[in-house]
Amino acid sequence: MNINIARSLHDPAARVARRALLEEPHVRPLTAYVEQLRASSPDEFPDFDPLDGGVEARMLFLLEKPGPMTSASRTGGAGSGFISRDNDDPTAEAIFDFMRKAGIPRRETVFWNMIAGWNGTRKVTAREVREGALETLRLVRLLPRLRAVVLVGKRAERAYPLLAAEAFSLSSSVHPSPLVRASQETSWRRIPEDWRAAYRALANL
Numbered sequence: 001m002n003i004n005i006a007r008s009l010h011d012p013a014a015r016v017a018r019r020a021l022l023e024e025p026h027v028r029p030l031t032a033y034v035e036q037l038r039a040s041s042p043d044e045f046p047d048f049d050p051l052d053g054g055v056e057a058r059m060l061f062l063l064e065k066p067g068p069m070t071s072a073s074r075t076g077g078a079g080s081g082f083i084s085r086d087n088d089d090p091t092a093e094a095i096f097d098f099m100r101k102a103g104i105p106r107r108e109t110v111f112w113n114m115i116a117g118w119n120g121t122r123k124v125t126a127r128e129v130r131e132g133a134l135e136t137l138r139l140v141r142l143l144p145r146l147r148a149v150v151l152v153g154k155r156a157e158r159a160y161p162l163l164a165a166e167a168f169s170l171s172s173s174v175h176p177s178p179l180v181r182a183s184q185e186t187s188w189r190r191i192p193e194d195w196r197a198a199y200r201a202l203a204n205l
Contacts, residue, residue, distance in 0.1 A: 007088045024054075026050075026053065026054035026056045030142065034046075034048065043117025046066055046082050049085070049086070052109050053110050055145070059146075059202070060112065060140065062159065063112070063114070064153040064156050066113050066117065070087065083111050091178070094176040098192045098195060102195040108202075114159050115128045124155055133159040140166060146168050149169070150198050151171070151173075173187075173191050173195060174190075
């Protein structure tokens with residue numbers, strides 16, 4: 001299996017291999033964090049991708065809400081169970097491409113959603129946004145090397161006031177989804193530049 005191509009988690013064998021890495025030292029604390037979330041809510045929480053940086057990452061890319069392709073059980077077996085640039089959907093494929101264009105090493109990054117659980121709908125309530133922003137603060141405490149957070153999408157930007165006092169840089173970009181591409185194509189195409197600028201800012205921290 002080739003992990004250097006987009007949508008590689010389409011392959012069931014790739015998903016099995018990825019799950020076997022969830023207890024690796026750099027991702028184990030985040031695996032435990034997800035298990036705690038699952039114990040406290042009926043929503044479905046994807047695992048962190050162990051091919052990313054885990055707790056060693058210096059950059060957190062905070063998106064909005066998981067989509068159905070993060071679900072291991074609700075999409076006819078096609079979902080991966082991970083929040084990953086390797087998922088089999090257009091948004092993940094765009095992230096995979098934009099990361100390469102931005103020149104950001106994979107092990108520098110970790111991805112998560114401000115609203116962490118998938119509940120069968122893309123709709124988002126005001127309560128989910130408030131609770132998600134607070135939960136984000138708990139997550140960043142697990143990332144000791146964190147130096148930059150990129151808020152990806154308008155909903156993720158709602159976490160800005162809570163994160164502004166933390167000891168890392170904050171920046172934002174539009175969301176890499178097809179819907180945003182259709183309505184804000186210029187901003188969508190600028191995402192690699194925005195992410196590259198956030199990465200370069202690490203040199204000054």
